[in-house]
Amino acid sequence: xxxxxxxxxxxxxxxxxxxxxxxxxxxxxxxxxxxxxxxxxxxxxxxxxxxxxxxxxxxxxxxxxxxxxxxxxxxxxxxxxxxxxxxxxxxxxxxxxxxxxxxxxxxxxxxxxxxxxxxxxxxxxxxxxxxxxxxxxxxxxxxxxxxxxxxxxxxxxxxxxxxxxxxxxxxxxxxxxxxxxxxxxxxxxxxxxxxxxxxxxxxxxxxxxxxxxxxxxxxxxxxxxxxxxxxxxxxxxxxxxxxxxxxxxxxxxxxxxxxxxxxxxxxxxxxxxxxxxxxxxxxxxxxxxxxxxxxxxxxxxxxxxxxxxxxxxxxxxxxxxxxxxxxxxxxxxxxxxxxxxxxxxxxxxxxxxxxxxxxxxxxxxxxxxxxxxxxxxxxxxx
Numbered sequence: 001x002x003x004x005x006x007x008x009x010x011x012x013x014x015x016x017x018x019x020x021x022x023x024x025x026x027x028x029x030x031x032x033x034x035x036x037x038x039x040x041x042x043x044x045x046x047x048x049x050x051x052x053x054x055x056x057x058x059x060x061x062x063x064x065x066x067x068x069x070x071x072x073x074x075x076x077x078x079x080x081x082x083x084x085x086x087x088x089x090x091x092x093x094x095x096x097x098x099x100x101x102x103x104x105x106x107x108x109x110x111x112x113x114x115x116x117x118x119x120x121x122x123x124x125x126x127x128x129x130x131x132x133x134x135x136x137x138x139x140x141x142x143x144x145x146x147x148x149x150x151x152x153x154x155x156x157x158x159x160x161x162x163x164x165x166x167x168x169x170x171x172x173x174x175x176x177x178x179x180x181x182x183x184x185x186x187x188x189x190x191x192x193x194x195x196x197x198x199x200x201x202x203x204x205x206x207x208x209x210x211x212x213x214x215x216x217x218x219x220x221x222x223x224x225x226x227x228x229x230x231x232x233x234x235x236x237x238x239x240x241x242x243x244x245x246x247x248x249x250x251x252x253x254x255x256x257x258x259x260x261x262x263x264x265x266x267x268x269x270x271x272x273x274x275x276x277x278x279x280x281x282x283x284x285x286x287x288x289x290x291x292x293x294x295x296x297x298x299x300x301x302x303x304x305x306x307x308x309x310x311x312x313x314x315x316x317x318x319x320x321x322x323x324x325x326x327x328x329x330x331x332x333x334x335x336x337x338x339x340x341x342x343x344x345x346x347x348x349x350x351x352x353x354x355x356x357x358x359x360x361x362x363x364x365x366x367x368x369x370x371x372x373x374x375x376x377x378x379x380x381x382x
Contacts, residue, residue, distance in 0.1 A: 065368025129163025
């Protein structure tokens with residue numbers, strides 16, 4: 001595992017066993033300015049998505065802005081599109097939600113899944129790499145996927161050309177999932193249409209985007225976060241120094257997951273990424289045995305966490321009357337935020353704000369539309 005920062009710990013939100021709460025979680029997730037971080041914090045603060053949605057207009061107004069939840073019609077239309085496509089809606093808190101993904105900070109609130117694969121094993125590995133893969137790299141990826149699949153690993157990749165394609169093809173018989181940037185009905189790239197149909201028949205297609213959504217360039221880093229988050233580790237097979245595969249490996253490291261890299265010739269630009277990862281401390285990977293030996297020794301770290309308390313037993317943070325405490329730090333935080341991005345940790349320290357109160361205050365400011373979060377997780381004025 002590379003040396004990297006630890007993922008901040010978010011509280012575990014309660015299970016979702018009620019259809020009204022499931023609907024509310026989708027509605028909350030689809031509300032403007034409610035990303036994964038605010039989704040988590042609102043449910044923890046108010047005890048349920050239903051109560052969080054009721055509170056949204058009030059807390060936005062108190063922070064000096066305005067926000068209305070996503071319309072019920074829009075949510076019902078999304079559910080109808082998913083049903084028509086044959087996709088299954090999984091919300092964070094459902095038993096079917098991938099257990100490893102649920103453990104990462106600010107896990108995606110919503111997943112749409114299509115295919116015959118009904119469960120997502122914990123013993124899972126991601127294989128990613130160059131789209132313009134060499135013949136040797138393609139062969140290595142296919143062999144790794146086949147051998148790891150036969151050893152009991154579920155293989156996850158992104159359906160891209162090159163290495164991703166070989167990872168899925170090598171593990172079709174043993175279990176594979178393709179994580180998509182667009183909706184689960186968005187076949188991209190089009191020349192992988194046959195592979196898409198095979199994965200649909202034997203594996204799983206996964207996306208946090210609504211059914212019918214067509215992927216854009218900015219969606220693929222989000223997809224990469226799911227690929228690494230669903231697995232115990234990520235193998236990089238060929239990747240240039242600036243590539244999406246290295247983003248996936250960085251995310252895996254940040255999530256506390258293992259990073260493996262297949263070494264290659266320094267004369268091939270596609271090998272510079274994996275070679276550099278090895279220099280940084282990634283585990284060298286030549287065969288499936290390298291992965292098995294490393295991850296089998298870590299299985300105890302990925303045992304399912306204790307069952308969270310049920311929804312009706314949660315004591316919402318709101319019941320502890322946070323409002324006054326949040327009011328006392330919200331203005332201080334807003335005064336510290338400018339058009340220069342600032343890390344959350346610095347803001348909380350300078351505002352002398354306890355973490356749970358500071359998170360709630362920053363969430364209110366973002367919900368009110370006064371501040372925004374950058375792709376790097378820092379805050380700036382809207």
